[in-house]
Amino acid sequence: MLVAALWVSGWLAFQFPGPAWVRYGVVGAWALFAVGTAVAVGRARAGRWPGPVFVTVLVVTGVWWLLVAPRQDRVWADDVAQRLKVVAFDGNHVVLDNVRNFTWRSEDDHDVRWERRAYDLDQLRSADLILSYWMGPTIAHTLVSFGFADDRYLVFSLEIRKERGESFSALGGFFRKFEMTLVASEETDIVRVRSNVRGEDVYLYRLQGMTREQLKGLFVSYLGEARKLDAAPAFYNTLTSNCTTIVYELARQIAPGLPLDYRLLVSGYFAEYARDLGVLTPGVPFATLKARGRITERARAAGDAPDFSRQIRRGVPGIEQGIEP
Known part of the structure; x- marks a missing residue:
């Protein structure tokens, strides 16, 4: 869960659209949610799956990753x-x-x-x-x-x-x-x-x-x-x-x-x-x-x-x- 949460955090920090303060706000909210989910799973019985929202975010982020394509037509340095x-x-x-x-x-x-x-x-x-x-x-x-x-x-x-x-x-x-x-x-x-x-x-x-x-x-x-x-x-x-x-x-x-x-x-x-x-x-x-x-x-x-x-x-x-x- 920790590795997955860190990966999602990095992706949001570098790919979420909008100004920096919006990206970091989204990353902060995700981090708080991920920590809360991890604590809840840790307190539950061994082997319990993370909550459905956590899993949904992972799936959506994975699909997003696959859909981002490199381009040749940006305003380059x-x-x-x-x-x-x-x-x-x-x-x-x-x-x-x-x-x-x-x-x-x-x-x-x-x-x-x-x-x-x-x-x-x-x-x-x-x-x-x-x-x-x-x-x-x-x-x-x-x-x-x-x-x-x-x-x-x-x-x-x-x-x-x-x-x-x-x-x-x-x-x-x-x-x-x-x-x-x-x-x-x-x-x-x-x-x-x-x-x-x-x-x-x-x-x-x-x-x-x-x-x-x-x-x-x-x-x-x-x-x-x-x-x-x-x-x-x-x-x-x-x-x-x-x-x-x-x-x-x-x-x-x-x-x-x-x-x-x-x-x-x-x-x-x-x-x-x-x-x-x-x-x-x-x-x-x-x-x-x-x-x-x-x-x-x-x-x-x-x-x-x-x-x-x-x-x-x-x-x-x-x-x-x-x-x-």
Whole structure:
């Protein structure tokens, strides 16, 4: 009964229509009723069912859950306003529409640019794991940056698709509060906004041990995810469909034996998980990988320099040896 009551409370808090004071009033009334029902059941003989009103609320809420559908037509925040589109892909050459290339001066002051880009996957040379810490050491946003032979980088990031004026809530992510979107972006946008504008602490690790085909396969997996989300919207889920679990699911397509691990949920420790899988630079202690992979200060010093990507990678272990199989 406690679990059911908490679930209904969360659903009402994030989905009940109207202003906040109305939602919280409804949640408070439900909480009082649920506690009263639980006490009544506890005082009765063992095995007694909750009252019919309690059960009715559970059933109605469950039906409501099933009827809420994700949408593509909301008034979205600027940074997630467009959907990534795979315009063309012949197995080697891909054309992407709506690659994000904003210039950020502050959260509310930025130049909006969504661009069409073409990439030759035969020129793929590297993949970097990027973790951006925004809420203490246990929670980080996970991104993967692909490097090409011409020194271009493309970053993929699964994010909530915020409505204008909306902000992220980890609890809301359990109750179908947010749709999700896959963003493809320049590092000067998606990395710099986190380190230089939002004040997050950012780390970069070179991924090792992949063949060219595996590297290409990981990139192509992101294209598949982009196509799915372009064709049909989906809800973000804090537990099962977030920025870290999507990396795991995509990587598992090229390495099916990847083990499940609590660090897929406690994303701040995802780099340690990658280390244990043997995909970070070998022969370097993790403490060194983390210390030298911290790019926060280098990103802030680089500012809007044209060689931003090169500057943030200075001293990162494994960068000099690349990805050559």
